Amino acid sequence: MLIDEFEPNSDCLYVENNNAIVGTSRIITNNMFMGYYYDFYKLDLFGQDSYCVVTKYMVDQSNRSGKLGYILALATVEYCRRKGIRWIVIDCSPIRYDYFAKLGFEEHLGLAHSPEYGEVKIMKFDVFGDTQCPLNDPLMTKKSKQLFRF
Numbered sequence: 180m181l182i183d184e185f186e187p188n189s190d191c192l193y194v195e196n197n198n199a200i201v202g203t204s205r206i207i208t209n210n211m212f213m214g215y216y217y218d219f220y221k222l223d224l225f226g227q228d229s230y231c232v233v234t235k236y237m238v239d240q241s242n243r244s245g246k247l248g249y250i251l252a253l254a255t256v257e258y259c260r261r262k263g264i265r266w267i268v269i270d271c272s273p274i275r276y277d278y279f280a281k282l283g284f285e286e287h288l289g290l291a292h293s294p295e296y297g298e299v300k301i302m303k304f305d306v307f308g309d310t311q312c313p314l315n316d317p318l319m320t321k322k323s324k325q326l327f328r329f
Contacts, residue, residue, distance in 0.1 A: 188207065189205050189206055189207040189208075189234075190205075190206045190208070190258070191203055191204070191205045191206070191235070192204045192206065192251065192254050192255060192258060194238075194247060194250065194251055194254075196242060196247075199239075201238065201239040201241075201242045201247065202237065202238040202239065202242065202247055202248070202251045203235050203236070203237050203251075204233055204235065204236045204251055204252075204254070204255045205233065205234045205235035205236075206231050206232075206233055206255065206258060206259070207231060207232045207233075207234065208231045208262065208264060213232065216232045216268075219291065219293070219301075220232060220268045220270075220287070220288070220301055221287075221288060222268065224287075225265075225266050228265045228266055229263060229264045229265050229266070230264065230265065230266035230267070230268055231259060231262075231264050231266070231267055231268070232268050232269070233255060233267050233268070233269045234269070234270075236251070236252075236255070236269060236271075238251060248278070249282070249313070252282050252314055253314055253319060253323050253327075254323070254327045255267065256304070256306055256314045256315070256323075257320075257323040257327050258327070259306045260306050260307070260320070264306060265305065265306055265307055266303055266304065266305060266306065267284075267303065267304040267306060268287060268301065268302070268303050269284065269301070269302050269303075269304075270291065270293060270296070270299035270300065270301045270302070271299060271300055271302060272296065272298070272299060272300075273290070273298060273299075273300055276300050276302070279302050280302075281313070282304070282312070282313055282314050283304055283305075283308075283309065283312030283313060283314050283315065284302040284303065284304045285302060285303055285304070286300065286301075286302055286303075287301045287302055287303040288301040289301065
C-alpha cells in the first residue's frame with residue numbers, strides 16, 4: 180500500500196507494471212476524517228451500515244484496454260470485504276458511468292458538482308450484495324481471497 184500525503188488517513192492500493200505504478204485506488208474508511216466527503220456524498224443515508232469513500236481510482240491511459248481496471252476494482256472490493264465494509268461510494272465523470280455500472284455500481288445521488296473535477300456522478304456499490312454482479316461473483320470472490328495481499 181501507498182501513503183497519500185494529502186489523505187494520510189486512507190489506504191491506497193496500487194497496481195504495478197514493469198516497476199511503474201499504473202493504477203491506484205484510495206480508500207478512506209475512518210469516519211473521523213471524512214470531512215467534506217460526508218456532506219458531499221450524503222453518507223448519513225447509509226445509516227448504521229459501514230461505508231468507505233474511494234477516490235483517486237485511476238488507471239494509466241496506456242493500460243486501460245485490458246483487465247487492469249477490473250482487477251483494481253476487484254482488489255478494492257476484496258479489501259473492503261476483509262474489513263467488513265458494506266458500501267463503497269465513488270464519484271466519476273459522466274463518461275465513466277457505464278463502466279462502473281457494468282461492474283455493479285448503482286447511482287447514489289446522481290449528478291453533483293465537485294470543486295476539483297466539475298460535474299460527477301455519485302455512485303455506490305454493495306460489497307455484500309448481488310452475487311450476479313461481476314465484482315461479487317462467488318468464483319471471483321474465492322479467487323480474490325488468494326490473489327491479493329493487503
